[in-house]
Amino acid sequence: MVPRNIILIGFMGTGKSTVGQKIADSLDFEFVDTDSLVVEMAGKPITQIFEEQGEPAFRDLETKALEQAADGQHRVISTGGGIILRSENRALLHGHGFCVWLRAKPETVYERTCANNERPLLQGESPRDTIERLLAERDSLYRQTAHFNVRTDDLVVEDISYGICESASVFFQKQDG
Numbered sequence: 001m002v003p004r005n006i007i008l009i010g011f012m013g014t015g016k017s018t019v020g021q022k023i024a025d026s027l028d029f030e031f032v033d034t035d036s037l038v039v040e041m042a043g044k045p046i047t048q049i050f051e052e053q054g055e056p057a058f059r060d061l062e063t064k065a066l067e068q069a070a071d072g073q074h075r076v077i078s079t080g081g082g083i084i085l086r087s088e089n090r091a092l093l094h095g096h097g098f099c100v101w102l103r104a105k106p107e108t109v110y111e112r113t114c115a116n117n118e119r120p121l122l123q124g125e126s127p128r129d130t131i132e133r134l135l136a137e138r139d140s141l142y143r144q145t146a147h148f149n150v151r152t153d154d155l156v157v158e159d160i161s162y163g164i165c166e167s168a169s170v171f172f173q174k175q176d177g
């Protein structure tokens with residue numbers, strides 16, 4: 001039986017944290033964010049982890065954070081955009097709740113992320129190209145991990161959250177048989 005959690009995956013800037021917090025408030029579930037858990041474990045911001053220890057060290061912490069987050073019930077778990085890169089993470093994400101992929105077009109991602117310098121992977125010369133490349137590389141991983149997906153480009157947080165709650169309820173009802 002898949003535990004009663006709602007797990008949000010998707011690229012940077014697709015609204016996972018905002019939507020996750022909203023769903024958690026509506027359902028009275030606990031909100032857990034793997035990026036925040038990583039920052040707590042490391043005692044420093046994500047940019048500093050990347051700078052001082054490199055991306056592989058960040059990915060190790062991210063897997064630990066996910067294991068911790070997935071070990072419970074009645075949670076809404078928001079995740080970092082690259083969490084689907086490891087197959088062990090994909091198995092945890094798919095098997096520990098209703099897993100939803102929040103999608104957005106590259107232009108939308110760029111608009112939502114360009115003013116923020118807290119995402120080390122988008123700090124290079126041409127963030128637009130990086131967004132297109134990473135989205136293309138990751139697309140099939142998000143697709144194979146999620147039970148459901150939502151295109152967020154033209155929707156407000158309330159509508160996205162409502163749609164996910166309705167679909168989660170159908171998913172868990174089916175599971176209860």
Ligand code: S3P
Pocket residue numbers: 010011012013016035046079080081082083118119120121
């Ligand atoms: C990353 C996404 C970030 C954060 C880190 C790496 C990625 O999270 O985990 O900067 O690889 O896509 P958000 O998706 O919450 O921005």
